Amino acid sequence: MPEKQRGRYAALAIAAVVIVVGIPLWWKTTETYRAWLPFSEISELDSLQLQLSVDIEVVFSRGTLTPEQQKKFPLSHVNEKEHQVDAKTGLRYKYETRYRTATIMEEDALNQPTAAEADLSLHMLSESSCGSVVVYVIPESSTLLPEVRFRAFVYFYILKSLLKLIMLIPAVYFQDVKVYVGQRRTALLRSPPFKTSWNLKEVLSNLDVEVEQVVSTMSFGHQDIVAALSNRVRMTKVTKESMADSMRAIKSSPGYEITFSLLNPDPKSHSLHWDIEGAVQSYIQPLLNKLAPIANFSVDSQILYYAVLGVNPRFDNSVSAYTLSADSLSHVINPVEARLGSNAASSNPVLNFLLYVPDAHHSPLFIRDHSKREVPSNAFHSPRWGGIMVYNVNEMYGPEAERPVDININMAKVMGVFLAQLRLMLGVQHTHPPTGFVLQSPGSAGLADWELDRLLWSRSVENIATASTTITSLAQLLDQIGNIVINDNIAQQVSSAVTSLQSAVAELEAGNLAFALQYSREAILASERAFFDPSLLHLLYFPDDQKFAIYIPLFLPMCVPIVLSLLKIVSEAKKRRADKQAKSD
């Protein structure tokens, strides 16, 4: 029956058109635009293997080695250590140590009367690259070190529970000074007693322990690096202290706003003057100049009148002064913060430093720590937020003074505290030097070169960790929700973040610390920009079941006849075959 045959063909043709043209057309016109993303490279980044390479130079000065031993110089040695932090993160430290003898000029420099001068003249001779460490081994009998111990102070901070009260405590070590760490990237190491019978290998292996201590002081320790990975790794193995360090320091960001605010709750009694411009210029700016490779800083200041702390200080009869206990400090910040105002011109994180001059009726005011002792600095800080210092002025005028009293604030005293707090916030970790170490105070720059290096190491690692987590979670999100539109600019940001990340890892491996930081900053910027792009948040995501409910009036009447006629064709074909079989039987 040709007529029936024709109907069959027509049904098949329509089914074919619907399947070949209709469905792809519908699919194409309703799909969301998704630019290509480097998913495979991102999944590689998911398991991060970081290698940190440090160049170490060990220089033997005259009188430390026998001529016999010196003949084998120069010599180099590579030492690698591997740590598996968790299933997806591994660390490898590569210490490339080169041994050589001192040049004549270096010998001259080492003959300076004091270690500080020797440090300076060594620095003049050659500038070592960022991230490297030079250790000069000086004879046991050298007079450089014992004198040093009376000049250099080690300062460290005592931390008290949650609200870390700062005390700067200078300490003079009376142990035998073994190592002197200068303001730059050099250290002087007193050679341990070598037996003349030892061959060079034994001498070097004897030195190894000390050199390692020097390196972990001056570049990075394992704990610091693991703490910097806190964005990727669940913390279990980190010591409480390096954890506290990394939690106190403000998160890595391309820029920071530093705001100094003078709070004057009582302008009727006190007319306060602070030379903040000069103080910033002489105390804060040198440190910030030094930190310029890490981030851009901008400093501003304001005076807030009638700004009060959130808690009422308690009057203590025994000292006839008002006191703030450590427990109440956590309530101080919130009410003040409403007055501080956010920075209108940028979205960088803000570090606030408040100088609070108590009003005439509530002074003097002292902060007490948990053991009820007065905090000598009369200051405290709040992690990742900033610091507050209380500045009592009641002793500066008598009861008959004419109100308002003009008061000049001693900026040296104030800035000393703020500078210490700023160092903490920026993550300049205080080091716990092993016994026998003397660290030269950073001097006018506020930061020694090796301290900067330590910061660069941990910041690079932190940036890489943060950027890689951001990128992988973004990729995961985009993978899971198929409806999100991926614009070309997001794809571009993601791929530039991935390339920057790869370069940062590579530079870290090659030991180029400055470039590694640079690339890691770019990576973090690009990844954040991609992650927080508003185009990912368009509210155009309908659940699939609702979408199909809307299409049902179209799909149902179209598909039912096609399916029915296909079924009919199949059943007819079956029947015909059965008939044929029956016939042939």
Add this chain to the structure above:
Amino acid sequence: HTHLNYKLGLTLQNRTSEALTPAAAARDEFQEELVIRPLHSGDIYASFQFRTLWDTDFLQEGQKVSHYRLFPKSLGQVLSKFSVRELHISFTQGFWRTMQWGQPFIPSPPGAELWVWFHDTVSDVDGNWKELTNVLSGIFCASLNFIDLTNTVQPSASFKPLGLGNATDHRFLRYATLPREIVCTENLTPWKKLLPCGSKAGLAVLLKSEKLFHSSFHSQAVHIRPVCQDEQCTSKAWELRQTLNVVFDLYTAGQGKKEWSLFKMFSRTLTEACPLATSSKVYVDITDNPELSPATPLLSQAVVLGDRRTYSVFDLTRAETFGQLRSLNLLLRWKGDGEMLRPLLHAERYVAGFGLQTGEIHTVIYNNHPYRAFPVLLMDSVPWYLQLYIHTLTVTSKSRDNKPSYIHYQPAKDRHRPHLLEMLIQLPPHSMTEVTVQFERALLKWTEYTPDPNHGFYVGSSVVSALVPSMVAMNTNFTQDQPLFSSFVPVKEESSYFVRVYTEPLLVNLPTPDFSMPYNVICLTCTVVAVGYGSFYNLLTRTFQVDEPSLPLAKRLANLIRRIRGVPLLT
């Protein structure tokens, strides 16, 4: 091993000297002022002005201003970041009734208004403007972020810089209004925070939102401009003026008695000046001789908006102002039967027409001066969805065609920019001038409608700016307080004054669709497609066979009976 009580700041110890430089002479000053004026309608007009003057330059190349004392840091940062030369922002709740209340000291349109002159070094003005509006919306807690290119215009003549510098290139000017913006406490709080004394001392203690927003009119503004530092104008200073104008309807609320006190208005009294202010004064308008207590010997005369007014002055920086009670509560009682000075310039606007397709905007400007004609600048910014027919623009005065001497018209681009119409019109004396233009309402895309589209769409106030001849100059026969020799030729600077009048904003209905439309459209289209497809499919796949015609029903029934009976069947 450690010395606990060691001195602080150890690392710095060797570099600091105990001798401190004396504090730099304060280069900024702060003034506060309150003017109270009883209105003829029985309402009270209170106008606060806070002025901070700082002789610094935000636009200096290379050197960033970053240390603030009295000037608010947030605004200073905005000025230097966006290279703003002048910034005027106002938030107003309610409409200023010029005919009942006279001219305000600082006029403002209902809703939010923002106009900014950028420095002429700015290359991307639109980009700066966009970012600036976003930042300002954060500072003032307002929806200024809804300002975009579709409601921003660049008036060519109406908004000239008020401060130093005669910028004339209007490419650096941006003007936008949000007539729908509702002003409330959340805008007042950040505004008060910009004051050096906050709301803790001085005149600002009166600014309690529960009273301020219980009023007929409330307007708060911030004006920043560069001004001369001294008379020779050798260097520039920046002036920040924060103004707050409020009209209290105490007449109806107070049982028809025309009397008020500070306490009644603000539920506070004044106890002190802001200690940071160099001057802190309260002026009370006593031109119409009301009863004022406490009386003050200090009087001040000023010509304000073309009218000579007398004020009692209370200086808050002097202790005797507060008297024995150490608090100042002004009390005023007045009859209010004096003639009110009729405002010489007045404008109103309405939309006419019927249906949802076309309409007509009428702007009516009144010149109430008995014998002087003067020109006014009319500026109209109309959103793109009202498509103006500019050929229908007519200007008539005294039922005669009045040809504008200057017309600047920038047509709208759909979804990109609004219409801008500026005209210089000469107003004949004692006349009413009517400007009409027809428009057609556009159909919006369904995502472009506001959440409550049936409320209608707002069109911002039109702005009438003019130099109005002064009433003082007009009054030629006053000899009471001026010698004859001084009053023959009117003094030049008093002969006219600048006035800006804002009309009402318009509320226009646009054709509003049913918003379940997309779903309906999908369903309907699908059904139509499915029906068409179904018949088409049937037509193509159905096989046609010649069918034997069946017997009619009667024959079949007959056959049934015949079968029972065993009779041969019919065919």
